[in-house]
Amino acid sequence: MLHNRRSFMLGAAGTAVGIALSSVAPRPAHAQNVRLRAMWWGSNDRSKRTLSVAKLFQEKNPDIAIVGETLSGDSYWTKLATQMAGRSVADIFQLEPTTISDYSKRGACLALDPFVPSALNIDAFGKDVLKLTTVDEKLWGIGLGLNSFALMYDADAFAKAGITPPGAETTWAQYADIAVEMTKAAGKKNYWGGPYGARYQYVFDAWLRQRGSSLYTDSGLGFTVDEAKEWFAYWEDLRKRGGTVGADIQTLDQNTIETNGLALGHAAISMAYSNQLVGYQLLAKSKLGITMLPRGKKGGPSGHYYRPALIWSIGATTKHGEDAAKFINFFVNDVDAGKILGVERGVPMSPAVRKAILPSLNPTETETVNYINALADQVGSYPSPAPLGSTEFDQRVLRPIADELAFERISVADAATRLVSEGKSTIKAG
Incomplete structure (x- = not known):
């Protein structure tokens, strides 16, 4: 609520x-x-x-x-x-x-x-x-306090379904299969494997870092239209396969615990920040687990870094x-x-x-502390400070475009082009 x-x-x-x-x-x-x-x-x-x-x-x-x-x-x-x-x-x-x-x-x-x-x-x-x-x-x-990105999941729901939850070495391709399988196994109306993560700036950040790119550079956006297209295409494919919450559910998410699909009982998985495990667990009836975000390839960079x-x-x-x-x-x-x-x-x-x-x-x-400690040999360097206009980019560009895409109002190609063009305009305007 x-x-x-x-x-x-x-x-x-x-x-x-x-x-x-x-x-x-x-x-x-x-x-x-x-x-x-x-x-x-x-x-x-x-x-x-x-x-x-x-x-x-x-x-x-x-x-x-x-x-x-x-x-x-x-x-x-x-x-x-x-x-x-x-x-x-x-x-x-x-x-x-x-x-x-x-x-x-x-x-x-x-x-x-x-x-x-x-x-x-x-x-x-x-x-x-x-x-x-x-x-x-x-x-x-x-x-x-220190934290990093994290993937949280309903451990009880995964155990009941007999499915192994994502782990530290799970790739994005494997994650997609797990999310789809979880949706099918749960067999509940308005319940899916995981979120429609296209609108999460911090997850996009990790995704890009895994590929040697970045969300921002010292002068502005750090990614290309092709990279944005790959990002949006991944989530659209997963949505159509049934692995993400519906667009109407995802747009409720205001980047708060209470409005997230996992907390609302619509998803078995959430992508969030590690310190939020405490708040999620207080709302959840089930035991929750925490692990790293999926990575681009097995043994590849995690994209994680320590952050305040x-x-x-x-x-x-x-x-x-x-x-x-x-x-x-x-x-x-x-x-x-x-x-x-x-x-x-x-x-x-x-x-x-x-x-x-x-x-x-x-x-x-204790699990939160253990998670931060376990990242010690997985984290990369802290990125450059976000440029002026980055807040507007997140709230007025990335999220609205991702929502339009999820509602099938625009194509993947159009979403990627707009993300870069409107992003550059917003950062400059800041």
Whole structure:
């Protein structure tokens, strides 16, 4: 079920007033001197964890109030665009790897370098990790955890069907056969083997990297019309064979857990990010499994790389940059905060937090950590920052074109040509 906007406020006493309501908790006589707005997208579970960490932060910093808002689906980016236009971006807001370069170049973010190390103590993260949120030699955000792409599947459904689920060495050709076989074996109405992945930018990214290409280069798009044609042709062939969810189901997907075919009970397989296994498992009645995305050929490159799962950035117009940096520092370095957050936003960047939380992780969280560790000899180098306009490319070019294709409104050739031409126009226009 798609959740609506949720907001909360924590008073100095740290009393949570609930996710569905906006209110003010009782304050002591020395009311807060600073009030910070925080905004993010995500599941109910993420909101509860964030709320609890904010409460803990305020218990230790009674002079700072955290007012939070969480949105779902594309409404987050609409809200952020409105805030940018009104020069009222939240003091602390969430981004991810494909958007941090875009939004930092658009002036939404405050450079964090002046707060290191006075408010942000991130030396233990390592220089390579900090590069993941560095654009044009400035630090624009702090990664909240490591993740990578992943394929998740309903382990119980595969066991019941007597079919071996995809694994680390599964090729795209083998995956297609598995998805078709799973659809047939399940024999249920409105239930298929897997997603119509043509509209997933991150899966296309891995597909291209497996073939020595890339989604973006430093100057724009990194792929050709022929490569786009091969990509779309694969998914169209699989759809017609019955291996993907129907177009009407796929278009419901807003890149959130709640709107994905696996979570909605329409597919046995999902393609997502590894940290989302926690959220998927909370919604799923069955035991879920996690593995790598299929690869181009057996023994070939995986196309995977480590990435910051999600990122906290500070709004460019904030009047409380130091305090916002202090909250982010608490979020990523405090051991008790780490125990609350677990790995829902990725495996912690801080070695100390990572070590501290391991004993308290549940089986699903442990599986997430094991997955990230297993990728160690499979990941490639982190790609160049996405160019300006990449967010629009994903939301207004790739997804709509893939949807038109799935509804058979355009041909594969037309879809590929439009993806490149409209993509180049969007990136330039950015």
